[in-house]
Amino acid sequence: MKEKITLNIDKELKDKMKKIDRINNMSLSKLVSDYFKKLTKIKTEISSPILKKISGIITLKKPLDEYKKTS
Numbered sequence: 001m002k003e004k005i006t007l008n009i010d011k012e013l014k015d016k017m018k019k020i021d022r023i024n025n026m027s028l029s030k031l032v033s034d035y036f037k038k039l040t041k042i043k044t045e046i047s048s049p050i051l052k053k054i055s056g057i058i059t060l061k062k063p064l065d066e067y068k069k070t071s
Helices: 011-024 028-046 049-054 064-068
Strands: none
Touching (some): 011 028
């Protein structure tokens, strides 16, 4: 079920977002809704009890970027 909400944002930002909406053929409502969905998912993943439990148990011997480099 969808509901209407009211957002207060700067006019300049709204105008910029409207231009982006036109370019991507997407409504501002859809853009905001998708953003909220992503935020909710990220928050859920970070708040996971399992993730909290295992967080910090591994200590890297070198910076993470060094592991990502290919030989």
